[in-house]
Amino acid sequence: MKELIDRIIVQQLGHDPQTWPMTQGLYLAAMLAVGAALTTFGAIFAGLLSWWERRIAARIQSRVGPNRVGPQGVLQFIADALKLILKEDLIPADSDHILFRIAPYFVMVGFILTFVVLPFGYRLSPTNMNVGLFYVVSITALVVVGILVSGWASNSKWSLFGGIRAAAQVVSYEIPAGMAILVPIIMSGSLNMHDIIRAQGGAPWDWFMFQTPWGYAAFFILFTAMLAEGNRTPFDLPEAESEIVAGYNTEYSGMRFGYFFLAEWGNLWVMSAVLSTLFLGGWQVPFVSMARLTAWEAAGHVPLWFYIASAVIFVAKVLVLINIIVWIRWTFPRIRVDQMMNLCWKYLVPIGLGLVILAAATELISFQWFGEAAKGQARVGSIRDTLHFAFFLIAGLVPFAAFVLKTRRNIYLVGDRVDLTNW
Amino acid sequence: MALDQLVMTKFGEGAGEEMILNMGPQHPSTHGVINFVVHADGEVMHKAVPQVGYLHRAIEKIGEIVTYPGFMPYTDRIDYLAAMFANEGYALAVEKLLGVEVPPPAQYLRAISCELNRIASHLISLGSMAMDIGAVTPFPYALRERESINDLLEALCGARLTYNYHRIGGVAFGMADDWAPLCRKWLDHFDRILDEWDRLISFNEIFIERLAGLAVIPLEMGIDYGLVGPNLRASGFEYDLRKAHPYGAYPDFNFKVPIGKAYAGAHRGGQVGDTFDRFYVRVLECRESVSIVRQALDKFPAGEFMAKVPRKIKPEAGEAQSRIESARGEMAYYVVSDGGERAYRVRARTGSFLAMGIIEELSKGLMIADLVALIASLDVVAPEIDR
Numbered sequence: 001m002k003e004l005i006d007r008i009i010v011q012q013l014g015h016d017p018q019t020w021p022m023t024q025g026l027y028l029a030a031m032l033a034v035g036a037a038l039t040t041f042g043a044i045f046a047g048l049l050s051w052w053e054r055r056i057a058a059r060i061q062s063r064v065g066p067n068r069v070g071p072q073g074v075l076q077f078i079a080d081a082l083k084l085i086l087k088e089d090l091i092p093a094d095s096d097h098i099l100f101r102i103a104p105y106f107v108m109v110g111f112i113l114t115f116v117v118l119p120f121g122y123r124l125s126p127t128n129m130n131v132g133l134f135y136v137v138s139i140t141a142l143v144v145v146g147i148l149v150s151g152w153a154s155n156s157k158w159s160l161f162g163g164i165r166a167a168a169q170v171v172s173y174e175i176p177a178g179m180a181i182l183v184p185i186i187m188s189g190s191l192n193m194h195d196i197i198r199a200q201g202g203a204p205w206d207w208f209m210f211q212t213p214w215g216y217a218a219f220f221i222l223f224t225a226m227l228a229e230g231n232r233t234p235f236d237l238p239e240a241e242s243e244i245v246a247g248y249n250t251e252y253s254g255m256r257f258g259y260f261f262l263a264e265w266g267n268l269w270v271m272s273a274v275l276s277t278l279f280l281g282g283w284q285v286p287f288v289s290m291a292r293l294t295a296w297e298a299a300g301h302v303p304l305w306f307y308i309a310s311a312v313i314f315v316a317k318v319l320v321l322i323n324i325i326v327w328i329r330w331t332f333p334r335i336r337v338d339q340m341m342n343l344c345w346k347y348l349v350p351i352g353l354g355l356v357i358l359a360a361a362t363e364l365i366s367f368q369w370f371g372e373a374a375k376g377q378a379r380v381g382s383i384r385d386t387l388h389f390a391f392f393l394i395a396g397l398v399p400f401a402a403f404v405l406k407t408r409r410n411i412y413l414v415g416d417r418v419d420l421t422n423w
Numbered sequence: 424m425a426l427d428q429l430v431m432t433k434f435g436e437g438a439g440e441e442m443i444l445n446m447g448p449q450h451p452s453t454h455g456v457i458n459f460v461v462h463a464d465g466e467v468m469h470k471a472v473p474q475v476g477y478l479h480r481a482i483e484k485i486g487e488i489v490t491y492p493g494f495m496p497y498t499d500r501i502d503y504l505a506a507m508f509a510n511e512g513y514a515l516a517v518e519k520l521l522g523v524e525v526p527p528p529a530q531y532l533r534a535i536s537c538e539l540n541r542i543a544s545h546l547i548s549l550g551s552m553a554m555d556i557g558a559v560t561p562f563p564y565a566l567r568e569r570e571s572i573n574d575l576l577e578a579l580c581g582a583r584l585t586y587n588y589h590r591i592g593g594v595a596f597g598m599a600d601d602w603a604p605l606c607r608k609w610l611d612h613f614d615r616i617l618d619e620w621d622r623l624i625s626f627n628e629i630f631i632e633r634l635a636g637l638a639v640i641p642l643e644m645g646i647d648y649g650l651v652g653p654n655l656r657a658s659g660f661e662y663d664l665r666k667a668h669p670y671g672a673y674p675d676f677n678f679k680v681p682i683g684k685a686y687a688g689a690h691r692g693g694q695v696g697d698t699f700d701r702f703y704v705r706v707l708e709c710r711e712s713v714s715i716v717r718q719a720l721d722k723f724p725a726g727e728f729m730a731k732v733p734r735k736i737k738p739e740a741g742e743a744q745s746r747i748e749s750a751r752g753e754m755a756y757y758v759v760s761d762g763g764e765r766a767y768r769v770r771a772r773t774g775s776f777l778a779m780g781i782i783e784e785l786s787k788g789l790m791i792a793d794l795v796a797l798i799a800s801l802d803v804v805a806p807e808i809d810r
Contacts, residue, residue: 061563157444161466161791233557234629240557241451243792333630334557336792337466414619415612 005030034126038115046266047077053265053326060330080258087254092155095251099153104252104259106146111263113139114270119193121283121311122302132193133181136274137174140229143263144170147238147248150260154251162247165337166238170229172344177225179352183218184208184278186359197282198290205385205392209279212362214355216395219279221352226271228340231264233329240334272321273314280317283310441469444791448477452555452795455805457779459798463791471786471794473779479809486758486769491517491736492591494769499585501771502807504547507533507540508749510589512771515670515745516756517591520738523731527724529593530672535606535719536579536588537747538712542613543572544750545705545712552702552799553624556633561624568616571609578602591736593729603720610713617709625706634699635687638785638797641696648784649777652752654801657683657704658696664748676718681707701800737764751775751802775807 005026006017017023051066051074058065066073091100116139117132119125129135144167151163185191187208188199200207208215228235239247249260276282285306296302335343411418442465447458456477462469482501486494498513499506511533518525525533550565573583580588580596588595624630640650645658655662663680665673683700687693693700740762746755752774759768778801786794 057559061560062567063563157442165466236557237792240792243452243555243795245451330560332558333553333624333627333633334792335629336633336790338790339632410619410622414615 038126039112042112042115042266042269043262045269046262046264047081048074049265049268049322050080050261051076053329056323056326057330060327081255084255084258089254089256090251092251094155096153096155099149100251101256103146103150103153104256104263106149107143107263108146108259110140110142110144110146111266111270113142117193118270118273119197119277119283119314121314122285122307123194124283124307124311125193128192128194131191133185133191133196133274133278136270137178137181140267140270141170141174143229143267146263150252151248154248156251158245158250159248161244162238162250165240165244166231166248168337169231169235169237169340172341173225173228173235173348176221176344176348176352177229179349179356180218180222180225181278182356183214183359186356186363187211187215193277193282197277197284200281200284201290202281202284202286202288204281204396205388206284207279207281210392210396211388212359213391213395214358214362215279216391217351218355218359219275221348221355222275222278224343224348226275227325227328228344230267230271230325232268232325234332234335235340236329236334237337237340268322268325269318272318272325275321276314276317280321282317283314285309285313446471446791446794447474452551452799453805454551454798454803455808457798457803457805457808459782459794461791461794466790466792468786468789468791468794470783471789473782475776475779475808477809478805480806482810483769483771486766488765490764491738491766494766495590496585496587498771499587500806501773501810502749502751502754502775502804503584504804505540505544505750506584506586507537507588508747508754509771510586511537511671512745512747512749512754512756513758513769514589514591515747516743516758517736517738519743519745520741520758520760521591521732521736523592525593525671525730526727527672528597528726529728529730531719531723532579532594532598532728533589534672534676535598535716536576536586536594538715538719539572539576539606540586541712541750542709543569543576545709546572548750548799548802549620549624549702549705552796552802553630555795555799556630558624558627558630561620564616564620564623568613571612575602575606575609578605590729590732592732593727597728598723603723606716607720610717613713614710617706617713620706625703631687631691631693631699634702634796634800635697636692636694637698637793638789638800639694639697640781640785644781644784645696648781650752650781651774651777652748652750653704653708654701654752654774654778656680657700659683664746664753668746670745670747672719675722676715678711678715678718681711698796698800701802705802735764737762749774751778751804751807771810773807773810775801775803775805776809778803779808 009015009017009020009023009026013020015022054076055065055067055073057063066076069075069079091097114136116126117129117135147166147170148163151159151161151166154160184196188196190196190199196208200211204210209219210216227233231238237243237247239249244250249257252260288306293302293306296306408418441462444461444463445458446461447453448456450459453459458474458477460472460474462471480500482497485497489497495510495513498509501509546565546569550562553561553565576586576588577583579598579602580586580594582588640654640658642658642660645655645660650658659682661680661682664670665678666680681704683695683697683704685693685695685697685700686703687697687699738760740760742757742759744755744757746753748754753772754774755772757768757770757772758766761767782794782797782801785797789797
């Protein structure tokens with residue numbers, strides 16, 4: 001971001017950023033513009049996702065879903081937001097007024113601030129923070145503060161249940177999430193989002209998910225933990241409608257209620273972007289090797305199509321992950337509080353710890369045996385690539401094919417047929 | 424006043440340990456207007472005391488005010504999810520008073536309509552149970568099939584929810600010629616849907632884990648509390664009025680009575696009479712009902728659908744009792760006549776009311792999420808509890 005503005009100052013405006021008095025002002029303006037753009041993006045994306053999720057849910061449940069406002073109901077979220085804004089902002093008389101009012105903002109801030117480091121494509125991120133991943137993990141913790149505060153401040157027993165469940169759940173699942181995040185960090189040797197992506201490749205077998213069994217397992221652990229942190233089914237205990245009415249947002253109405261949902265849907269993007277960055281190669285474009293990219297960078301000219309292609313690929317990966325999360329929500333039942341805790345502490349944490357040790361040991365051994373120089377050698381490289389490819393076939397394609405066949409079979413068994421036209 | 428002080432003063436010394444939580448009467452998963460006073464210590468309940476009576480409409484009293492045929496539409500309101508059974512039970516009781524013999528086609532139509540209604544009722548029960556566990560999708564699937572049943576029943580009797588189909592001495596309308604093929608077509612379709620249902624939710628690992636070994640009702644306890652129907656059969660007792668005391672056309676049909684067999688599997692902690700058994704027994708009963716409807720359509724006899732009943736029904740003084748196997752278990756009517764046009768006393772005994780009694784005992788030590796599953800598994804329906 002800073003380099004870009006510096007370049008604009010030098011090339012377009014003809015000043016030296018070190019000495020030009022307006023530099024700081026321009027920085028501030030750019031920060032505000034980017035902040036506004038990202039907040040808007042977050043809000044609009046969350047809104048669109050609310051429509052998209054309802055459409056998918058409707059299709060899964062053989063309903064139609066919202067299709068009245070705008071073409072195919074795309075603008076439904078605007079109608080919803082308008083309705084929520086116009087509603088009375090009801091604050092229960094016995095609630096803790098100040099905390100009740102600010103709780104949704106904690107949730108929103110925890111979600112919006114993650115965009116500071118999240119990449120959207122090659123070099124497309126507001127900052128290139130060297131502790132980017134650490135920043136995401138810590139800033140998302142604000143969300144649980146908001147949920148806990150809202151649960152307490154509502155002065156409703158259902159809200160309190162929701163808030164406490166959320167606190168217990170999110171705090172627990174941050175541990176396996178942290179362990180799983182450590183695996184790609186060890187594999188890439190960096191906390192920087194872009195460096196982690198650069199350590200992977202464009203083809204699926206170059207992704208961290210399919211490079212090693214521990215990377216593969218870490219993906220699923222992180223995926224599960226992220227579902228739990230985002231309060232998505234099967235971990236939607238904090239807002240379990242059938243048990244505790246609506247959980248922490250029982251007493252909320254109007255736009256404050258809307259903020260919780262905005263953050264929840266927006267968090268899907270955050271989750272999926274982090275997963276895609278860490279395990280699915282991020283913005284890496286297939287058939288463009290890192291060697292070629294570094295050559296372009298050395299020459300000082302990366303073609304525009306690469307920027308666009310990388311952004312498209314990143315967004316596509318994110319959308320696929322979001323769709324999977326939505327499918328899961330509309331398929332699975334909810335687990336119980338004790339089962340949720342068991343899963344975390346008895347399974348995910350020990351397995352995560354084992355994966356971290358495995359990943360660290362492998363890196364150490366390969367470093368000890370081959371040294372940094374051997375990594376670049378053609379023979380070692382080709383053996384490694386073959387292994388990665390074989391693992392991708394076993395762990396990636398086989399389950400995918402099984403999934404497709406099973407889905408097909410289930411559709412045909414009820415006398416239905418595969419039909420994508422009846423939206 | 425601080426909250427804990429308030430609790431102390433309101434509920435006495437030592438009550439501060441417990442959180443008293445009013446679950447209902449407007450709660451998403453109390454299955455109607457029922458209130459549960461939950462004494463909870465965090466997520467774990469000490470007990471949940473059901474409070475009934477929010478939906479009491481004095482239906483039995485109405486039975487003493489209106490004429491015998493005039494009470495039939497009111498019986499629909501006793502159990503709106505399985506109105507056919509409430510119809511049939513009352514009709515059987517008054518027929519006994521009158522000494523009327525119901526012609527075979529009417530008996531067959533009663534069996535067909537009741538079994539279809541049983542499937543519809545079980546679908547609601549199974550679907551809402553899945554929804555209470557957090558799986559939203561099975562519920563619309565169940566409702567979709569129930570809509571088809573409603574279509575069929577509408578074609579048969581003109582109503583979709585409160586049928587008022589059974590009459591004293593027979594049924595209101597005969598079966599149209601093209602109705603049987605429609606019904607058969609739907610039954611073939613429904614067989615596949617039941618398989619899909621099992622794949623979708625019954626055999627879902629999370630679902631089974633949630634329900635296995637939960638709120639086990641041992642057989643003695645079930646009998647002590649007077650449980651009936653699928654709730655009792657899930658505890659392993661093969662007692663079905665259609666077999667034990669056959670009525671109507673049921674002696675003509677071949678069917679099994681599914682009982683609980685720890686379907687969740689021992690390795691998951693499944694026990695006979697646990698919540699999953701109560702769920703799965705209902706799925707199996709749907710299959711049996713499909714088979715009964717098929718047999719009834721195959722063997723459908725010729726003849727009248729209404730017996731000769733006087734226009735003004737005035738039974739001789741006396742009393743009669745009828746028992747039928749409703750979707751929620753044994754439903755009994757007790758009708759006393761004083762020789763007039765109106766019943767002297769009408770009493771309905773329904774399964775849900777007794778099932779409510781067992782909740783307080785079973786809820787000790789359960790979690791709040793489990794209470795929801797327990798209520799759903801007992802398949803209680805608020806109007807049937809209160810009448």
